[in-house]
Amino acid sequence: MSGPGSMFRHAMVAVAFAIGTMGVAAQTLLPGEAAKPGDRDTGGVRPPTEKLEHGRIVFVQSSCHFCHGTDLTQAQMGAADLMHDQLVGMDVDGNLIGVIAKAGLPNLQTSMPSFSELTPQQISDLAAYVHYLRQVGRYKEAMAYTKPGDAAAGKVFFEGDGGCAKCHSTADRKSVAIAGKAKMLMPAGAVPKEDLTPSAGAVAHQHLLETATVTQWQDVATYMGTLQ
Ligand code: HEC
Ligand code: HEC
Structure with missing residues (x-):
């Protein structure tokens, strides 16, 4: 030094x-x-x-x-x-x-x-x-954000820039919708643990958490709420 x-x-x-x-x-x-x-x-x-x-x-x-x-x-x-x-x-x-x-x-x-x-x-x-x-x-920031989301914008993000639709099929969407906002932000596999190599999907979720805005998450959560 x-x-x-x-x-x-x-x-x-x-x-x-x-x-x-x-x-x-x-x-x-x-x-x-x-x-x-x-x-x-x-x-x-x-x-x-x-x-x-x-x-x-x-x-x-x-x-x-x-x-x-x-x-x-x-x-x-x-x-x-x-x-x-x-x-x-x-x-x-x-x-x-x-x-x-x-x-x-x-x-x-x-x-x-x-x-x-x-x-x-x-x-x-x-x-x-x-x-x-x-x-x-x-x-924490996305969980604390409670302003109403826009379901239409959430659908666009889900199928477009968010890349969600690439991994979550239409059949899969319903179970994803039920999982809720916390699991969407950080699915179990994306939480770091000793001796766990995260899957490609988990890595994609970690990256999404670092790039999507609180508003985008709220819009997607609102969109998924309409699918339940
Ligand atoms: C003495 C204060 C100081 C320390 C200590 C310091 N930084 Fe910075 N860092 C700054 C300043 C000032 C900027 C420039 C902010 C800007 O461009 O607006 C910066 C910018 C950065 C950026 C670039 C952000 C960008 O988009 O341009 C990164 C990454 C970063 N720091 C990481 C670190 C890391 C990692 C450490 C420790 C190894 C560290 N910094 C230690 C003051 C500090
Ligand atoms: C690269 C593939 C990929 C992308 C892109 C992706 N996911 Fe996932 N998603 C996964 C995988 C894999 C899991 C399961 C991770 C685990 O826990 O191991 C998951 C888990 C989830 C869960 C939790 C399901 C549960 O039952 O716990 C939700 C909700 C979810 N994703 C929503 C989304 C949304 C919304 C987007 C877009 C903003 C998105 N995903 C983007 C692959 C992806």
Whole structure:
């Protein structure tokens, strides 16, 4: 670890820890410390697999949370909101997140330091953790969204851009409709578990959760409600 990016980062970590020790209830998790539910630096989320836990450690050690927030939304110092940012939604296994993290974004008013020493494994774990936080956050956001949906728009999305009809046949639609919004957002197979390699369908659902908007989900849920 060397270079100005690294020095800047250590300064940031020191500041973050200083702030953490000032608060009474706010406990700042030290890098490498095991996450417990409610821990501040995980946004209250305990990662369910070893890979995600390794990713969380890279995230905290690199102080990503200091600028992007523990749940990716509390963007500080002009940092991007990684929960809604389009680029993160397009990333596959760190192919975009890794390039940005390694290079940094030095020419902005508030720079993002470069994390050039990250290994391919660390980038893969880090990206997996960022995607996990993003999916958890967007799941909560879509569940909390209660404005009435538009069934006609939902049908168009189901048969078009959502790609749902490619995998869910007409006969299948009724059982899918009964499953409800929570299962639609995150089917059982799309929830990360140790020793589970998600199916192509589950991966497609994880990607949809990171790209479809709360309104699109509400429209599809409303459309499916008309099929029951
Ligand atoms: C010192 C603050 C800081 C730290 C630490 C930091 N970032 Fe950033 N990050 C930024 C800023 C500022 C931007 C640019 C925001 C913009 O373009 O609007 C950014 C942008 C990004 C983007 C690109 C978003 C886009 O669509 O252009 C990604 C991805 C990202 N950061 C990931 C990370 C990861 C992963 C880490 C930890 C390894 C990290 N950042 C650490 C400040 C930071
Ligand atoms: C690439 C194929 C694919 C696409 C695209 C897809 N799904 Fe699925 N879907 C699946 C598979 C496979 C499962 C079962 C996943 C599991 O739990 O293992 C599933 C599960 C579901 C479930 C839960 C069913 C249950 O009984 O738990 C709902 C609801 C659902 N999908 C709706 C949708 C909607 C709405 C879209 C479009 C926005 C969509 N799917 C897009 C393959 C797909």
